[in-house]
Amino acid sequence: xxxxxxxxxxxxxxxxxxxxxxxLPPLAVYSPIHYQELPELxxxxxxxxxxxxxxxxxxxxxxxxxxxxxxxxxxxxxLNNALVSAILTGYAGFTTSAGWVGPRFRVDHDxxxxxxxxxxxMRVHERDPEFLKANGYLEKxxxxxxxxxxxxxxxxxxxxxALFVERFLGRIFETPDMVFTEEMLRPEKQDLDQFAAGVxxxxxxxxxxxxxxxxxxxxxxxxxPLRALLHIMALGSWEGASxxxxxxxxxxxxxxxxxxxxxxxxxxxxxxxxxxLWKRHLAALEAFEASGxxxxxxxxxxxxxxxxxxxxxxxxxxxxEELGGTIGGDPCVAGL
Numbered sequence: 088x089x090x091x092x093x094x095x096x097x098x099x100x101x102x103x104x105x106x107x108x109x110x111l112p113p114l115a116v117y118s119p120i121h122y123q124e125l126p127e128l129x130x131x132x133x134x135x136x137x138x139x140x141x142x143x144x145x146x147x148x149x150x151x152x153x154x155x156x157x158x159x160x161x162x163x164x165x166l167n168n169a170l171v172s173a174i175l176t177g178y179a180g181f182t183t184s185a186g187w188v189g190p191r192f193r194v195d196h197d198x199x200x201x202x203x204x205x206x207x208x209m210r211v212h213e214r215d216p217e218f219l220k221a222n223g224y225l226e227k228x229x230x231x232x233x234x235x236x237x238x239x240x241x242x243x244x245x246x247x248x249a250l251f252v253e254r255f256l257g258r259i260f261e262t263p264d265m266v267f268t269e270e271m272l273r274p275e276k277q278d279l280d281q282f283a284a285g286v287x288x289x290x291x292x293x294x295x296x297x298x299x300x301x302x303x304x305x306x307x308x309x310x311x312p313l314r315a316l317l318h319i320m321a322l323g324s325w326e327g328a329s330x331x332x333x334x335x336x337x338x339x340x341x342x343x344x345x346x347x348x349x350x351x352x353x354x355x356x357x358x359x360x361x362x363x364l365w366k367r368h369l370a371a372l373e374a375f376e377a378s379g380x381x382x383x384x385x386x387x388x389x390x391x392x393x394x395x396x397x398x399x400x401x402x403x404x405x406x407x408e409e410l411g412g413t414i415g416g417d418p419c420v421a422g423l
Contacts, residue, residue: 095206095214097181099199100131103138104190105281114138115187116243116285118272119198120205120251122216122225123244125173125339126330128180129316130242133166134293138186161305163313164417170313171353171414174344179216180244189274190281201266208258216245224251238283239290241331247272297321308419310349312338345411353415354407360416361406365398 097120105113114136123131158165172178183202187193212218219225225245231238249264249272256263275282297320300306306317315335318325328335337343344350372391400406 094211095179095181097183097202097206099185100182101138102184102186102188104187105284106139111139112288113190113281113285114288115184115189116240116274116282116289117182117184117188118246118274119184119188119194119267120202120247121182121184121244122219122246123180123182124216124336125170125178125180125312126316126336127242127244128173129166129170129313130293130320131182132169133317133320134289134296136289136292160420161303161308163300163305163308164420166313167308167310167417168414170310171344171350174312174339174341175412175414177341179214181216188271189277191277192271204259205255209255213255219251220245222250224248224254233279233283238286240282240286242286242289242293293320308417311347312344350415351407352418354410354413355415356418357410357413357416358401358406361401362398365394365401369394369398 100117102115102117103111103113104115105111115138173180183198184194185196185199188198206214216225220227224247226248227245228240228243230241247267249269252263252267252272256266260266270276297317300309300317301321306314309317315325315328315338316330319330319335323329325335330336369391372387372394376387376391
């Protein structure tokens with residue numbers, strides 16, 4: 088069998104220009120393909136901001152990972168799990184645009200369909216963000232001043248360059264620069280005021296959503312890197328540090344996570360949960376055996392032996408080492 092691993096997952100985002108008739112701010116500030124490091128990416132995931140589309144009434148936020156309104160648990164629990172998973176796997180946060188790129192270019196889902204064609208023609212090492220940054224295929228979007236105020240454009244992360252277009256879209260098109268023009272790669276060149284207003288709207292929405300975690304008390308359940316991020320989104324800093332501070336960035340590294348007490352607590356919570364699970368399995372099998380019901384195809388004795396073996400394994404101190412590298416379990420819901 089030839090295995091085809093999934094080694095790239097690109098999220099999508101819906102953008103839309105301003106609509107003064109119904110008071111919607113602009114959101115079309117992203118170029119066709121962006122890359123965000125985990126702090127900026129999770130600011131987006133926490134907020135889950137969407138532009139106007141046929142399936143939504145307009146510009147707004149649905150909360151953590153878009154399902155907060157339908158979640159029986161605090162949204163912070165899903166965010167903890169998602170962040171730990173992203174850190175452990177080295178997730179590369181590439182996103183593609185749908186709807187609009189800047190206020191002048193309507194693209195609908197064309198880029199969403201084009202992105203797989205681009206990515207499948209890139210070698211695995213060419214998809215590495217560090218390779219792309221080092222070789223000029225990605226450029227960082229920086230904060231800038233406009234009319235005396237700071238526009239937090241760095242929240243957008245990195246975007247593809249003309250060199251990216253030439254190298255990688257050139258594997259599909261004869262004239263790739265006609266597909267993604269300079270004005271699409273840098274939407275602020277279409278309308279700087281609209282671009283600034285869009286970034287302001289994003290930062291304002293992120294602040295508003297983050298404040299909800301303080302209001303309901305769930306900030307206390309956030310893992311340390313997520314807690315730092317929520318403070319920065321809501322209050323502008325965490326222990327006096329901005330999101331660019333090396334101490335903050337270090338919280339999002341695999342090395343920091345694996346060495347942390349809070350990650351160890353997640354593994355302990357998972358062990359406790361697994362012990363309880365195998366106890367329930369064993370009790371159910373023993374109750375079934377005691378019932379005297381005859382089920383010839385089912386080897387109850389073998390299942391009992393397996394359940395006892397797994398319970399003994401879960402109880403061993405070494406089991407924590409086996410769990411290393413997994414997302415573990417959230418201590419806030421360890422009893423579930």
